[in-house]
Amino acid sequence: MNEVYVLLTAAFIIVLYLFLVRRVAEVMQPFRRRLAERGERLLAEPTLTEGDARVLRYALDHAYSSGMAWRFVWVVPIAGFLLLVRRLRGKPAPSGPTSGGALRGQLIEVTNRATLSTLSNSPLAALIVFIEIVIGVILMVPLRPLLDEIQSLLTHDDNHHHHNGHNGPAAKLA
Amino acid sequence: MLFLKLLFRTAQYCIFAAVSFLLTIGGIIGIFGAPQSVLDEFKTIGESPQASAFWGLVGPLIAIIWYLLTKHPLLVGIVWVGVALIWYLMVASPKEGLKEEYDRTRAAAREGSKRTDK
Numbered sequence: 001m002n003e004v005y006v007l008l009t010a011a012f013i014i015v016l017y018l019f020l021v022r023r024v025a026e027v028m029q030p031f032r033r034r035l036a037e038r039g040e041r042l043l044a045e046p047t048l049t050e051g052d053a054r055v056l057r058y059a060l061d062h063a064y065s066s067g068m069a070w071r072f073v074w075v076v077p078i079a080g081f082l083l084l085v086r087r088l089r090g091k092p093a094p095s096g097p098t099s100g101g102a103l104r105g106q107l108i109e110v111t112n113r114a115t116l117s118t119l120s121n122s123p124l125a126a127l128i129v130f131i132e133i134v135i136g137v138i139l140m141v142p143l144r145p146l147l148d149e150i151q152s153l154l155t156h157d158d159n160h161h162h163h164n165g166h167n168g169p170a171a172k173l174a
Numbered sequence: 175m176l177f178l179k180l181l182f183r184t185a186q187y188c189i190f191a192a193v194s195f196l197l198t199i200g201g202i203i204g205i206f207g208a209p210q211s212v213l214d215e216f217k218t219i220g221e222s223p224q225a226s227a228f229w230g231l232v233g234p235l236i237a238i239i240w241y242l243l244t245k246h247p248l249l250v251g252i253v254w255v256g257v258a259l260i261w262y263l264m265v266a267s268p269k270e271g272l273k274e275e276y277d278r279t280r281a282a283a284r285e286g287s288k289r290t291d292k
Contacts, residue, residue, distance in 0.1 A: 036279040044287030
């Protein structure tokens, strides 16, 4: 009999989750309508670069995609790791939209809204992404001094090589 | 011997889950006609290897887990079909309406922007 209770509890939890998914979809609808209006207005801007337009169109097309929400679950840790590697090698983080002026701020805001809209398709995926970000932040706090040390060593090493490249034996002979 | 028994059981429940899944989809189409989201899902299954793998794995996986938890094949079938139906009625079908509204808003905004440009 216990097994039946386990089964029914599992089914109840799933149905409850489905109810949550539906409620979130209803609550998000006005937000998504505004996103559609703002996104399309931005796409009509003549100064918008082709690359930014492509990203924005993709984000607007996937506002209702649960698959895309689950893709965030593995993209976020990989992107975080790649950003960390870039930082350690002394390279700046990617700059985001290439369109300039007031458009840039609007693009960042609309893209963030589109990301939120996509994540809301799957509250479970959103929760996992949130936990991943929290774990990333918690890990970064004690690791920061160590990372700064590694970064300074790497950049010092690069400068040293660079320095030797210009003032090495060949340069001295010349 | 134990391995063969396990393999046989797994195959049995994979077939069971696949049949329940197809029956559910058949039931949905039978009751509600052929909704676009269901047709789209089948189109995706045909076009995308990831979607095929996902649907091919999820159904049997749920059935196996529930079998291991409960060992009640009939209940597993009923619950699986029930949850699939609730998913369709509570999530997939209303979401289709919301997505259509979103697409209409996008199209209207696009037209509005074109008129402003002219």
